[in-house]
Amino acid sequence: MSELHKFLFDGLPVRGMVVRLTDAWTQILQRRAANSDTGAYPEPVRNLLGEMTAAAVLMQSNIKFNGALVLQIFGDGPVKLAVVEVQPDLSVRATATVAGELASDASLSAMVNLSNQGRCAITLDPQDRFEGQQPYQGVVPLHGDRREKLEKLSEVLEHYMLQSEQLDTTLVLAANGEVAAGLLIQRLPSGGINNLSAGRSANEDEIGRNEDYKRIALLASTLKKEELLTLDVDTILHRLFWEEKLLRFEPLMGAAGPRFACRCSRERVSHMIRSLGVKEVESILCEREDVEVGCDFCGQQYRFDAVDAAQIFKSGVGPVPDSSALH
Ligand SMILES: [Zn+2]
Numbered sequence: 101m102s103e104l105h106k107f108l109f110d111g112l113p114v115r116g117m118v119v120r121l122t123d124a125w126t127q128i129l130q131r132r133a134a135n136s137d138t139g140a141y142p143e144p145v146r147n148l149l150g151e152m153t154a155a156a157v158l159m160q161s162n163i164k165f166n167g168a169l170v171l172q173i174f175g176d177g178p179v180k181l182a183v184v185e186v187q188p189d190l191s192v193r194a195t196a197t198v199a200g201e202l203a204s205d206a207s208l209s210a211m212v213n214l215s216n217q218g219r220c221a222i223t224l225d226p227q228d229r230f231e232g233q234q235p236y237q238g239v240v241p242l243h244g245d246r247r248e249k250l251e252k253l254s255e256v257l258e259h260y261m262l263q264s265e266q267l268d269t270t271l272v273l274a275a276n277g278e279v280a281a282g283l284l285i286q287r288l289p290s291g292g293i294n295n296l297s298a299g300r301s302a303n304e305d306e307i308g309r310n311e312d313y314k315r316i317a318l319l320a321s322t323l324k325k326e327e328l329l330t331l332d333v334d335t336i337l338h339r340l341f342w343e344e345k346l347l348r349f350e351p352l353m354g355a356a357g358p359r360f361a362c363r364c365s366r367e368r369v370s371h372m373i374r375s376l377g378v379k380e381v382e383s384i385l386c387e388r389e390d391v392e393v394g395c396d397f398c399g400q401q402y403r404f405d406a407v408d409a410a411q412i413f414k415s416g417v418g419p420v421p422d423s424s425a426l427h
Contacts, residue, residue, distance in 0.1 A: 110345035150275020154282035175212030191361035274325035362398035
């Protein structure tokens with residue numbers, strides 16, 4: 101079962117999380133494999149999308165925000181787009197568009213950053229968006245400060261967290277055909293909780309906080325992908341942090357934890373068809389029996405024949421509803 105574990109380092113300004121997606125991840129892969137238009141993901145794309153999925157669940161759980169978190173990579177290589185969407189209830193869906201040939205051991209830059217134009221975007225789409233409100237979006241490149249191509253998704257996202265959230269973060273991510281998993285360690289903003297060092301100067305305080313975070317981040321960075329994929333969460337935390345005092349929270353799993361769910365519906369697709377306009381839809385229906393729309397996330401096919409289409413334009417399905425209204 102997929103699970104999310106949160107913990108604090110007792111008395112220290114550092115928090116952490118581990119996510120292990122098993123059923124949630126394999127459902128995403130099985131649906132893709134069953135899609136006769138696309139077939140299964142090539143292995144490196146699968147692993148990238150898995151790491152993105154684990155990271156998006158960690159980021160959704162980490163940011164105090166009521167709405168969908170969407171993690172996207174806009175690639176300039178054979179992978180044009182990879183998208184993961186996580187709702188506040190931790191339901192998740194993910195998809196990627198692959199246009200070209202890929203080596204079986206393709207690196208991150210070979211997939212999405214061939215000419216160093218690839219970008220990673222994090223969008224926070226509030227659940228109760230008022231009219232005219234735009235979702236918040238932060239964009240980071242897939243290269244470092246000296247334009248060197250980054251080869252780890254974790255580094256790209258660490259940059260984002262530092263730039264956009266001003267938070268020091270260490271991420272370890274890994275995925276294969278059965279598991280997508282991630283470890284996040286983060287320095288809590290100073291002046292926050294756990295102010296146990298009254299009497300010391302603010303400066304000493306800050307240095308102490310830094311040292312604590314650095315030590316724990318260093319321990320976290322020794323975690324190997326193989327360990328993250330194969331060990332259970334208790335074993336991982338014990339191996340890394342057996343000398344630290346962890347305060348652990350009740351893990352989120354099952355209906356309260358990360359799980360696959362797609363939010364597509366016939367009604368939503370109707371809105372999409374309506375936005376194409378009567379002319380466009382009529383011209384499609386001149387050439388074929390029905391308008392067929394497949395959901396990229398779950399593979400569900402929606403078909404609308406001439407009668408359905410007439411109904412859509414006649415009834416005027418109404419304004420596009422808020423995304424949260426149709427869960
Ligand atoms: Zn769907």
